[in-house]
Amino acid sequence: MKKALFILLLTLSYSSFSQKYFTRTGNTNFKASVAVFEPIEATNNSTSVLLNTETGALVAQLFMTAFQFRVALMQEHFNENYMDSYKYPKAIFKGELSNFNLLKVNEKEKHTLTGILTIRGITKEIKTTAFLKKENNTLFLKATFIVSPKDFKIEIPAIVEKKIAENIEVSINYTLNEKE
Amino acid sequence: MxxxxxxxxxxxxxxxxxxxxxxxxxxxxxxxKKIVTFNLPAFKAMKIGNLQSTKVGGKGDLYLYVSHRFGPLKDGFDTFFGLDNANTKIQLAYSFWEGIQLSISRESYNRTLAGALKFLLAKQSNKFPLTIAGYSTININTLLDENNFPELKSSDRFSYANQLLISRRFSENFSFELAPSYVRQNVQNLNIVSEARHNQFAMGFGGRVKMSKRMSLNAEYIYNLSRPENSPFSDAFAVGVDIETGGHVFQLLFTNAQSTNEPAFISYAEGDVVFGFNIVRVF
Incomplete structure (x- = not known):
């Protein structure tokens, strides 16, 4: 009986904090191109994102090997030579949307998104503006931010140094649905 | 409570x-955890040395292969360790569809024209332990002379190889491959081979150890199960390094076969060690 009560309370306490929005097909894109040289950009269409709409806490992860490039060989070099994807298969983001209120999302489009991005086991603080929109039970989230290969100690050989941008623009475009 | x-x-x-x-x-x-993630390829190039690897080029990628196999090292300074005599092969490979690669080539050895097809059957992932590819090639020996062989039929110029390529990348730095192979030789010169074996079965073994991000040590051995006892030919092997520089892979190797085409090196490896290289360029 007591056990049942405990479980009930636990469930209640948990559910009151568990309104969540989720996607497994989020779009994350980066552009590391330098004008004149061949374009270096890739898209990941399987980013997993989870947002707690009570607290505004937002977490995301993606597999580095799921980035698609224009040339398949570029993808292989990205993973083998630059990102060490065998050792560090995932990129992880842990953060929050400040002053998030699900009911008032459409009143104020811009939100501050802050958090910690972990790539190759190295962390970097991210702060950017996220654009949010809600339609029925779907939440649209868009943002861009800049990272540098140096931030994550990515070694770039001298011969290709000029071909890879120092500032890489990362764009995120996530369509989140209410999680059951 | x-x-x-x-x-x-x-x-x-x-x-x-x-x-x-x-x-x-x-x-x-x-x-x-539910997401399927594929492993990175087990090998850098389409070949380990002579033996095909499980790697298939991406859709729309054009690969140019230039291979040289020099003369026997034992010839010494007379031929500058074989460098005076070279078998040259030029090959183009292209993938019109994802996972299917077509190639055409010409090599000096027997002035051979070859066409080949390689296709991926399975990819190593967190749900499946192996990469499996099929490989099939047709070779046409254009050197056979009708003046020397008056009864020569055009089908006699053909030889074939069919291989199943099974690889596993055991760790970031170690990959291994098995290649059960079937070779068909339409004609056998009985002045050279003691008895005709038109259908031959072989098992290829190949592997690589990555020494750095852009370099690996490769080795392969192909055991021919159908070789007659007093055959003048040997089982083919190759040992070499891969050096990758962006769009190129340089494969420098030592092998005991002159030809780089499967029906020839599986059946007719001469046995003398030669130096050779493959240069791979992707467009």
Missing amino acids: RNTMLFYSLLFICSSAIFGQDDLMEELNLET
Whole structure:
């Protein structure tokens, strides 16, 4: 009986904090191109994102090997030579949307998104503006931010140094649905 | 007792608020476990040395292969360790569809024209342990002279090889491949081979050890199960290094076969060690 009560309370306490929005097909894109040289950009269409709409806490992860490039060989070099994807298969983001209120999302489009991005086991603080929109039970989230290969100690050989941008623009475009 | 329970529940509520991001991440970890993630290729190039690897070029990628196999090292300074005599092969490979690669080539050895097809059957992932590819090639020997062989039929110029390529990348730095092979030789010169074996079965073994991000040590051995006892030919092997520089892979190797085409090196490896290289360029 007591056990049942405990479980009930636990469930209640948990559910009151568990309104969540989720996607497994989020779009994350980066552009590391330098004008004149061949374009270096890739898209990941399987980013997993989870947002707690009570607290505004937002977490995301993606597999580095799921980035698609224009040339398949570029993808292989990205993973083998630059990102060490065998050792560090995932990129992880842990953060929050400040002053998030699900009911008032459409009143104020811009939100501050802050958090910690972990790539190759190295962390970097991210702060950017996220654009949010809600339609029925779907939440649209868009943002861009800049990272540098140096931030994550990515070694770039001298011969290709000029071909890879120092500032890489990362764009995120996530369509989140209410999680059951 | 009830109070204790309440206390724990309250604690849970509080903790989930404080450690919200970590709990959320745990929940997300459970979700991403369901995602299938493919391993990176077991080999850098389409060949380990002579033996085909399980690698198939991406859709729309054009590969140019230039291969040289020099003369026997034992010829010494007379031929500058074989460098005076070279078998040259030029090959183009292209993938019109994802996972299917077509190639055409010409090599000096027997002035051979060859066409080949390689296709991926399975890719190593967190759900499946192996990469499996099929490989099939037709070779046409254009050197056979009708003046020397008056009864020569055009079908006699053909030889074939069919291989199943099975690889596993055991770790970041170690990959291994098995290649059960079937070779068909339409004609056998009985002045050279003691008895005709038109259908030959072989088992190829190949592997690589990555020494750095852009360099690996490769080795292969192909055991021919159908070779007659007093055959003048040997089982083919190759040992070499891969050096990758962006769009190129340089494969420098030592082997005991002159030809780089499967029906020839599986059946007719001469046995004398030669130096050779493959240069791979992707467009």
